[in-house]
Amino acid sequence: MxxxxxxxxxxxxPATGWIAALAIVCSATGAAAQRPTFTSGIDLVHVGVTITDDDGNLITDLTVDDFDVLEDGQPQEISYFSVGLESDAELxxxxxxxxxxxxxxxxxxxxxxxxxxxxxxxxxxxxxxxxxxxxxxxxxxxxxxxxxxxxxxxxxxxxxxxxxxxxxxxxxxxxxxxxxxxxxxxxxxxxxxxxxxxxxxxxxxxxxxxxxxxxxxxxxxxxxxxxxxxxxxxxxxxxxxxxxxxxxxxxxxxxxxxxxxxxxxxxxxGRYSLGFVSANGRRDGTWRELEVRLRDPDRRDELRDARVRVREGYFAPWSEAEAEGEAAPDRDDGR
Structure with missing residues (x-):
């Protein structure tokens, strides 16, 4: 042991509770363990993205207009963007x-x-x-x-x-x-x-x-x-x-x-930070798959075979009422 x-x-x-944490994560309501909230009252999903070319060289000069973010296959509106972890470390x-x-x-x-x-x-x-x-x-x-x-x-x-x-x-x-x-x-x-x-x-x-x-x-x-x-x-x-x-x-x-x-x-x-408020407003603790795509990669040679590295997804925030079926409607206005 x-x-x-x-x-x-x-x-x-104190380093206790990881076994309990695992039990929570693996339970039906365990997704509540991750709550990506950086601003009071707003569930901002933060996505860190690393882009490399075919030779493994970092590509660090892209803008927010070069990215599309999808959650469970659905496009999301990017509401936050920065490059490098030091640039906004105070925020x-x-x-x-x-x-x-x-x-x-x-x-x-x-x-x-x-x-x-x-x-x-x-x-x-x-x-x-x-x-x-x-x-x-x-x-x-x-x-x-x-x-x-x-x-x-x-x-x-x-x-x-x-x-x-x-x-x-x-x-x-x-x-x-x-x-x-x-x-x-x-x-x-x-x-x-x-x-x-x-x-x-x-x-x-x-x-x-x-x-x-x-x-x-x-x-x-x-x-x-x-x-x-x-x-x-x-x-x-x-x-x-x-x-x-x-x-x-x-x-x-x-x-x-x-x-x-x-x-x-x-x-x-050189890491890109993308943030969005999910168009799926349900606080049901479900797993949400993430995908980040480069928009119009053919416009630059090094982007055609670029590799996009991003985490696989995240667990949505959770509330007992919505998890039991009283789900809020999806947001259709990006808010």
């Missing part, structure tokens, strides 16, 4: 998370791994706070504001690898706290992907991610795994990131880590 350390020092979050705060695998299998090149992660965190000075979950047999979680960055670095440097890998439990603990945060949420997951300890299953972890509004980037450092293990764990990490519109990276050596973290930071700087 995985132990969760709540910590006695200031800045630690929509960024909550950054880091899941750091400290199990025995991650013991090689430990110092370089930590230094690269710290350099990456140091580039995101506009984040409202940073949540760090380091895990092995146990799961430890702490949240730090910008003023506490020194303690955050001390925490990362002070851990030593050992024990088993409770990856999915650590993800559940992080998401338990993320459900309570309003704003943009980005999680960087650093692991070899080999879970050997968790009570939470990969399927349950995927269900929790679908119910969250978290974009996940995974850095899978797999030099200690055998070939068959590498293939399996790559597939699992890719599944976790694709649900959220994020991406996975698999460096062959620790020397590639700085380049990967630079790439992730560039993606955050």
């Amino acid at each position: 995985t132990r969760v350390r709540r910590g006695a020092q200031p800045g630690f979050l 929509i705060p960024l909550h950054l998370g880091l899941l750091f695998d400290m199990s025995e299998s991650m013991g090689r090149s430990e110092r370089f791994q930590k230094t690269a992660a710290i350099r990456f965190l140091n580039t995101l000075t506009y984040a409202a706070d940073m949540t760090v979950v380091d895990f092995d047999t146990e799961v430890r979680v702490g949240r730090y504001g910008q003023a506490d960055f020194g303690r955050l670095i001390e925490r990362i440097r002070g851990r030593r690898p050992g024990g088993y890998t409770a990856l999915y439990d650590a993800l559940g603990v992080y998401l338990d706290g993320a459900f309570e945060q309003d704003g943009r949420k980005v999680l960087v997951l650093y692991t070899d992907g080999e879970d050997t300890r968790s009570r939470l299953t990969i399927r349950e972890a995927r269900d929790l991610l679908r119910a969250s509004d978290v974009t996940v980037y995974a850095v899978g450092f797999q030099e200690s795994l055998r070939s068959r293990q590498r293939m399996r764990q790559r597939m699992l990490l890719n599944q976790l990131t694709e649900i959220t519109g994020g991406s996975s990276y698999f460096p062959d050596t620790v020397d590639e880590l700085d380049e990967i973290y630079t790439r992730i930071a560039a993606e955050l700087d």
Whole structure:
């Protein structure tokens, strides 16, 4: 059984309830766990979008007129648009998370791994706070504001690898706290992907991610795994990131880590933020599938084969009356 350390020092979050959260998410009314409300009284659905060309290069010069957003196949009116997470961080705060695998299998090149992660965190000075979950047999979680960055670095440097890998439990603990945060949420997951300890299953972890509004980037450092293990764990990490519109990276050596973290930071700087109020006014807690399309992609060569990365969908807000059948009519005016 995985132990969760709540910590006695200031800045630690109580890390309980992820099992209860999973039960809620998987129940008929569980969609209420995600309420994408950024403005009082308005359910604004926020969609983070990353666009790359056929070679994987970021495309960051598009405007709101270049996008169409569909919910369950129905066009939606875009009411909010921005580029880059720093440009409007005061309006929509960024909550950054880091899941750091400290199990025995991650013991090689430990110092370089930590230094690269710290350099990456140091580039995101506009984040409202940073949540760090380091895990092995146990799961430890702490949240730090910008003023506490020194303690955050001390925490990362002070851990030593050992024990088993409770990856999915650590993800559940992080998401338990993320459900309570309003704003943009980005999680960087650093692991070899080999879970050997968790009570939470990969399927349950995927269900929790679908119910969250978290974009996940995974850095899978797999030099200690055998070939068959590498293939399996790559597939699992890719599944976790694709649900959220994020991406996975698999460096062959620790020397590639700085380049990967630079790439992730560039993606955050070039990410499009689209917001809309659903034309489906029902607060029934149902799953809504999202699709983002580029309008008239043939007008530019690099857009013809462009890849659009976006989360798969979201759970609508929920009210008991509407869930029981007293549904409000669909909005036909975009409001």
